[in-house]
Each structure stands twice: as C-alpha cells, then as structure tokens.
Amino acid sequence: MERQMKTGIRPAPAILVYLSVLSCVSPAKAQSENPFIGKWTATWENKDGRSLQANVVITEAGGTWQTLAQRKLDPCVGKEAQLEIKSVSPKEMRFTARHSEALMGCKDTNIKMQMQPDGTVTGSRGQDEMRFTKN
CATH class of the missing domain: 2.40.128 (Lipocalin)
Structure with missing residues (x-):
C-alpha cells in the first residue's frame, strides 16, 4: 500500500512542471500571432x-x-x-x-x-x- 502512494504522488510534480512550462510558452506564442507588429x-x-x-x-x-x-x-x-x-x-x-x-x-x-x-x-x-x- 505504501508503494502505491509513492507512485500515485510522483506524477503530480511532473504535471506541475508541465503546466509551468506551458504557462511560460503561451504568452510567447500569443505575441507571435500578430504578423503586423x-x-x-x-x-x-x-x-x-x-x-x-x-x-x-x-x-x-x-x-x-x-x-x-x-x-x-x-x-x-x-x-x-x-x-x-x-x-x-x-x-x-x-x-x-x-x-x-x-x-x-x-x-x-x-x-x-x-x-x-x-x-x-x-x-x-x-x-x-x-x-x-x-x-
């Protein structure tokens, strides 16, 4: 049972890292969407x-x-x-x-x-x- 808890918790940091990276990339992508700048x-x-x-x-x-x-x-x-x-x-x-x-x-x-x-x-x-x- 202890092993399942450790396995269940591990994806959470990976998801947080992914969301952090995604939030940094999104503003840069939004800026490049206007070709008239x-x-x-x-x-x-x-x-x-x-x-x-x-x-x-x-x-x-x-x-x-x-x-x-x-x-x-x-x-x-x-x-x-x-x-x-x-x-x-x-x-x-x-x-x-x-x-x-x-x-x-x-x-x-x-x-x-x-x-x-x-x-x-x-x-x-x-x-x-x-x-x-x-x-």
Whole structure:
C-alpha cells in the first residue's frame, strides 16, 4: 500500500512542471500571432491626389500613428495618435487612430491592414487605398 502512494504522488510534480512550462510558452506564442507588429511606413493619396505618408508603430498593446505632413489649416494633421486595435488575424488587422485623444476636435480614423498572398501589405483609410512598408 505504501508503494502505491509513492507512485500515485510522483506524477503530480511532473504535471506541475508541465503546466509551468506551458504557462511560460503561451504568452510567447500569443505575441507571435500578430504578423503586423513592428514599425511601418504607410503611403496613400488623398482625394486631391496628394501623396501622403505616416509612421506607424504597432505593438501588442496598440501603438502610434503619425502623418508626416502638417497643414496650417488643419492642426490635427501631423499629431501623433495612439492606436486602438479592434481585431487581428494572420491576414488582417483593423485599428483606430485616436486623433481625438491627441487634440480636442480631431476625428478618429479607422484603418485596415491586409496581408496579400505575395507578402505585401495593403490597406485602407476611409476611401483611401494604402500601401504599408515594414521598416
């Protein structure tokens, strides 16, 4: 009977070790599930045909968006805005650039990034088609 108790107790430490290792691996795996994490340059043409760029930094928790232009008539352009990630999959990410938090009166922008079969990343910002290049 004593021998059965020792045998019955031995798997418990092995299970604890397995669960400990599993809990350490899971966060690392979750981080690698977002292929859009990193620094990007977004390029697009506005409705007037003017070419624009933005620096985009995507992290697990969000990131930032900053258009690389400034307009005297629009103080919202050029201000760095925090990103709120709405959804992520291996092929698509949707997020909102919170311009309203950067400067009162500015409007938030919804952006979509899509991984294409050839590895390029395209997207949209309202009606504007975009291209993303990883830095």
